[in-house]
Amino acid sequence: METQTIELKSNTIEHPVFAEIRERKSRRAYLPTPVSGETIKSLFEAARWAPSSSNEQPWAYLYATKDQPELWEKIFDSLMEGNKFWAREAPLLVVSMVRKNFLKNDKPNGSARFDLGAANAFLSLQATHLGLNVHQMGGFEKEKIIRNLNIPDTHEPVVVLAIGYPGTPEQLAEPFKTRETAPRERFTQEFFVMNNTF
Ligand SMILES: Cc1cc2nc3c(=O)[nH]c(=O)nc-3n(C[C@H](O)[C@H](O)[C@H](O)COP(=O)(O)O)c2cc1C
Structure with a gap:
């Protein structure tokens, strides 16, 4: 019997999407050019308009x-060594965190991290629109960042974002230099989209 092989991953965009989705990627090379205060405000404005559970x-x-x-x-001090290696060039670092409990009743908000992910995605696409690169990092020491920044127990840091104008791969040492230009791979839709019972 002939077996059908499904190609699970590809590195091409297979259906039309808008430019910022095509162009966004987590680069590691940054120019030293500062990010202006107005531009920083636009990034957080994009996050502000993300959807969230119970708003x-x-x-x-x-x-x-x-x-x-x-x-x-x-x-910067809280980042894991592998991230410090390249994030030291980023002119803007952002700690994204969640308020753990609902404001309305102080009960745990099970959607908080999900909502932060949406806000960070909005921020990242706005950044791409403005010619900036965002690289999210889960690789940081949570206790250290809480201590360094006096983050209260009501909040939990989730991801640090390195932001700046993209530099060139030549600035980076290996293995990051090669990774910077390596083809990006994604599962094809057959792997994760269903149109029938699971
Ligand atoms: C929650 C989260 C945590 C991540 N943590 C790290 C990290 O600590 N270090 C790193 O180099 N990249 C990190 N990344 C970046 C991913 O590796 C990257 O998004 C993924 O490989 C897809 O590549 P792309 O963003 O260029 O499409 C993280 C991304 C997300 C969303």
Whole structure:
């Protein structure tokens, strides 16, 4: 019997999507060019208009630019070594966090991290629209960042974002240099989209 093989991954965009989705990627090379205050406001405005469960908007952001070296260092200090290696060039670091409980009744908000993900996605696409690169990092020491930034127990840091204008792969040392231009791969829709019972 002939077996049918399904190609589970591909590195091409197979159906039309808008430009920012095509162009966004998690680069590691940054130019030293600062990100202006107005541009930073646009990024958080995009996050602000993300959907959230009960419209709770459980996200919170704490950012530092390289012009605020002490604060920037407090965020940078919490990153895992592998991330420090390249994120040291990012002119803007952002800690994204959630408010753990609902404001309305102080009960745990099971959707908080989900909603933060949506807000970070909105922020990332707005950044792409403005010619910026966003690289999200789960690789940081949670306890250290809580201590360094006095984050209260009501909030939990989830992902740190390195943001800046894209540089060139040549700036990076290996293995990051090669990774920067490697084809990006995604599961094809056959793998995760259903139109029948599971
Ligand atoms: C929640 C989350 C955590 C991540 N943590 C890291 C990280 O610690 N270090 C890193 O280099 N990339 C990290 N990434 C980036 C992913 O590796 C990247 O999004 C993925 O490989 C897909 O590549 P693309 O964003 O270029 O499409 C993270 C992304 C997300 C969404």
